[in-house]
Amino acid sequence: MSMPGEGLAKGLAVTLKTLTKRTTTQQYPDVEPELPPRSRGVIALREENCTVCMLCARECPDWCIYIDSHKEEMQVPGAARARQRNVLDRFDIDFSLCMYCGICVEVCPFDALYWSPEFEYAEYDLKDLLHDKEHLGEWMATVPPPPAHDRHGEPSKEENTAARKAAQPPAPKTPPAAGEPR
Amino acid sequence: MPLWLELAVRVGGVLVAFLVLPLLVGQTEHKVMAHMQGRLGPMYAGGYHGWAQLVADGIKFVQKEDVVPRDADRTVFRLAPVVALVPYLLALLVIPLGPGDLVGQPLDVGLFFVLAVVGVGVLAVLMSAWASANKYSLLGGLRGAAQLLGYELPLVLAAASVAMAAGTLSLPGIVQAWQPWWLIWQAPALVIFFIAGVAEIRRPPFDMPVADSELVAGYMTEYTGLRFAFLLLAEYVGIVVIAALTTVLFLGGWQGPFGDEYLGWLWTLLKVFAVAFVIIWMRVTFPRLREDQLQRLCWLVLVPVALGQLVLTAGVKVALG
Numbered sequence: 001m002s003m004p005g006e007g008l009a010k011g012l013a014v015t016l017k018t019l020t021k022r023t024t025t026q027q028y029p030d031v032e033p034e035l036p037p038r039s040r041g042v043i044a045l046r047e048e049n050c051t052v053c054m055l056c057a058r059e060c061p062d063w064c065i066y067i068d069s070h071k072e073e074m075q076v077p078g079a080a081r082a083r084q085r086n087v088l089d090r091f092d093i094d095f096s097l098c099m100y101c102g103i104c105v106e107v108c109p110f111d112a113l114y115w116s117p118e119f120e121y122a123e124y125d126l127k128d129l130l131h132d133k134e135h136l137g138e139w140m141a142t143v144p145p146p147p148a149h150d151r152h153g154e155p156s157k158e159e160n161t162a163a164r165k166a167a168q169p170p171a172p173k174t175p176p177a178a179g180e181p182r
Numbered sequence: 183m184p185l186w187l188e189l190a191v192r193v194g195g196v197l198v199a200f201l202v203l204p205l206l207v208g209q210t211e212h213k214v215m216a217h218m219q220g221r222l223g224p225m226y227a228g229g230y231h232g233w234a235q236l237v238a239d240g241i242k243f244v245q246k247e248d249v250v251p252r253d254a255d256r257t258v259f260r261l262a263p264v265v266a267l268v269p270y271l272l273a274l275l276v277i278p279l280g281p282g283d284l285v286g287q288p289l290d291v292g293l294f295f296v297l298a299v300v301g302v303g304v305l306a307v308l309m310s311a312w313a314s315a316n317k318y319s320l321l322g323g324l325r326g327a328a329q330l331l332g333y334e335l336p337l338v339l340a341a342a343s344v345a346m347a348a349g350t351l352s353l354p355g356i357v358q359a360w361q362p363w364w365l366i367w368q369a370p371a372l373v374i375f376f377i378a379g380v381a382e383i384r385r386p387p388f389d390m391p392v393a394d395s396e397l398v399a400g401y402m403t404e405y406t407g408l409r410f411a412f413l414l415l416a417e418y419v420g421i422v423v424i425a426a427l428t429t430v431l432f433l434g435g436w437q438g439p440f441g442d443e444y445l446g447w448l449w450t451l452l453k454v455f456a457v458a459f460v461i462i463w464m465r466v467t468f469p470r471l472r473e474d475q476l477q478r479l480c481w482l483v484l485v486p487v488a489l490g491q492l493v494l495t496a497g498v499k500v501a502l503g
Binding site for chain 1: 214217218219220221222225463464466467468
């Protein structure tokens with residue numbers, strides 16, 4: 001049987017205890033927030049890696065990536081014909097449409113797109129939220145190095161393959177087949 | 183000192199207290215409530231931990247548009263904040279700050295005067311509620327009237343108990359006659375007076391008339407700008423007045439551990455702020471009382487205990503000779 005007023009007193013004790021504890025409030029504009037690793041702030045483009053495969057534009061659920069390109073021929077000494085390469089004309093990401101799902105970064109086979117934790121790019125005009133190739137290239141400077149692998153996680157596929165190869169006994173060397181080596 | 187100068191100094195001093203103390207209590211409320219909720223409270227206004235927040239609020243309220251609803255009763259609507267504010271100024275005039283002459287006016291019937299004048303605040307609630315031509319205001323005001331009417335009784339009975347103990351209605355006289363063992367003798371009266379006082383100023387958990395999650399702002403809904411600032415000031419002046427009354431009647435006023443003669447005002451102020459802290463603490467901690475719970479507390483708990491305390495006081499007084 002609890003004393004009358006016990007609940008009231010407990011409530012008062014809780015608020016008093018909270019009063020004496022230090023608050024964990026971070027006063028944002030004066031103090032930068034501590035963002036976790038792999039935070040998604042803005043997408044950065046490494047133009048030299050892009051081969052204009054269009055996978056990112058295709059896979060984007062919002063269709064917010066706009067790509068234009070043209071083909072250029074390059075003479076390679078010692079080659080039978082000129083080589084062709086795609087050259088990027090236009091690569092825009094419309095951040096007013098982007099939903100920050102990261103599918104474009106995930107699906108790019110050439111590591112041309114990266115996540116950056118920068119989030120302070122609000123604009124007064126909606127049109128300014130369309131970042132063009134140069135702007136996306138500027139964000140590359142803010143991309144952090146990839147965080148270290150989890151110590152307790154499973155080893156990656158490359159590590160597994162290397163370990164397996166090292167564990168195999170070395171194959172015996174067979175003499176080359178008779179005949180002139182080509 | 184010529185009479186007019188003395189009067190000017192006294193009234194001027196009370197006016198300064200009337201304007202400054204509620205702001206201090208308000209700023210304390212911002213910061214204490216914030217830290218009790220794990221936040222920081224105002225930090226920017228004035229640069230250092232937001233000390234000028236209420237000054238900024240005052241300026242904000244002054245520059246707002248003055249709106250009187252079309253169907254509102256204009257005269258009554260305009261008068262209500264004034265009627266809410268002036269009684270507290272009058273009450274502060276008779277509350278002693280220190281020993282001897284350190285009081286606005288040492289009235290012989292000071293206690294009676296204060297209780298009568300604080301009761302006028304009920305009228306302000308009803309005026310603002312009815313004149314607002316708004317059903318939420320009206321509901322808030324009627325709840326307020328029932329609450330304030332009811333809680334006047336335990337307030338007066340508890341005050342009467344300590345007046346009986348001191349043998350005088352004069353507030354400086356009560357502080358003079360107070361002794362520390364009265365804390366035990368008058369303990370029920372202290373608790374009743376404090377609870378009834380908090381209910382009189384409509385502070386949570388007794389803020390049924392305002393009930394800001396249910397009634398918008400209750401009887402204050404239609405008020406904007408300077409008038410709203412006056413009603414808000416009235417709330418904080420009410421805290422100061424009730425805290426001061428509790429201090430002066432039950433906690434020994436200017437009596438302190440040492441140096442009453444020249445440090446009496448300091449003890450009074452410290453006690454007033456301690457009581458104000460408890461009022462703020464109660465606001466942060468307790469949920470609102472429903473009207474029926476509120477009335478039940480008043481009539482079925484506070485009034486009988488207050489009557490019992492009166493009997494106890496009379497008995498001990500007679501026994502002491």
